Amino acid sequence: MSVIKVSKENFESEVLNSDKPVLVDFNANWCGPCKMLKPILDEVSEERTDVKIVSVNIDDEDELAEDYSVYSIPCLVLFKNGAEAKRSVGLIPKTEVENFINQ
C-alpha cells in the first residue's frame, strides 16, 4: 500500500480509528532528511500489510504538529489503538524503521 497524506480532517478516521497500527511521518518540503526518509517509507509501506504508513506535512497541518508536540522533523510516531505508542526523531535507515515498527 502506498503512503497516504493525511490532514486534520481525516486524522481521526485514518489514524486514531484505524484497526491496524499506523506509522505517522511528520515532514516538510524544506527538510532534507525528510526527503531522504520518504523513499524508505514508500518501500516499507509497499512491503508490509500489518501497518499503515501515512504522511503529515507540518506546514499544511501545523495544528496536528502542535497537538502531537512535534518540534523536530523528520518525526515518526507509531499509533496503536488511537494512542501514541512510541516516536523516533531524525533520519533513520530502513532496518531501523522496521525495528521501530516491530518492537
Add this chain to the structure above:
Amino acid sequence: MYDVIIIGAGPAGLTAAIYARRAEKKALVLEAKSYGGQIVNTPDIENYPVCPHISGFDFATNLYEQTKALGAEIVFEKAVDIINGEKEKEVVTEKGKYSCKAIIIATGSENRKLGVEGENELIGRGISYCATCDGAFYRKKTVAVVGGGNTALEDALYLADVAEKVYLIHRRDSFRGEEATLNKLKERDNVQFVLNSTVTALKAEKRLNAIEVTDKDGKVTEICVNGLFVAVGRIPETQNFGKTVELDESGYVVAGENCVTNADGVFVAGDNRVKSVRQLVTATADGAVAATEAVKYINQL
C-alpha cells in the same frame, strides 16, 4: 576483492569513490546510515563553487547518483573494524567482512551532546542540534542556544529572526566564533547573553519547558525556554579505527593534506581528518586527494 573500500557515503567518501572509479579501480562504499552525511541537513548551500544555490538534499542525491552511475558499489552496513594485513586488508561490518587493497576512512563527525540528564529523551521535544532544521517550530517562542563557536553564533542569529527571545549561553566570557557574527548578535534586542555559565539541568514534563543554568560562582538560575539548541561542537566518528590509525587527542585521524595516515594503505578524507577548515568543498577535495593517493598505493603493490 575490492581495490578500495571507502567507509562513509558523505561528500568526502562519495567523491573518493568517483575518483577511484575513474581510475578504473573496483570500489565499495560502506555507509552506516544514509548517503550524504550532514550536508543533507542544510536547506541551502551558497558557498560551493558553481552552484549559487543548491539544497543539501539535492547535492547529496546528485552526488550519490553520479557515484553509482560510475560503477561504485554502495552497501548500507556499519563498519566496526579494520584488519590491516600487509597484502590484504579487511573491513568488518555488523553483517560481514569485505577484503580490499586500500581503505579510505571518510566517516565524518556527529553532534557533541551536552551530557545533561534527560537530553536524549527530549530530542525532538525541545532539544535540537540543528537550528536551520528545527528553528521554524519556535516562531514567536523563547529558545536558548548553548555554545561559543561559529555554529552557536550563527544559530543564535538565525533564531533571533524567528523566535521571540534567544538566550545565548556560553561557559566563557569570550567567543571563538567570528567577530562579525558576534557584533550582529549584539545589535539584536531579543538576544540575551548568559556568559560564564553552563546548562546543568533540563526541566520537562511532556516537553522541555525550562533549563537550569549554573554560573562560574555556582549561582543557579532557571530560565523558561521552549527549545534548547545545542551547538557545542562535533565528535569525529573514528572510535572503531583508533587501533589502526593514529588519532589526535580529540579523536581526529592524524594526516596531512595528502590524506595519508600512519597505517600503510589506509587513507582518510573529510571532517574526521585533522584540519583547520571543515567545509563541503574541503571534504570533496579530501575525497579526490585520498582516492588519488590510494590509487597510487594500489598501483605500486
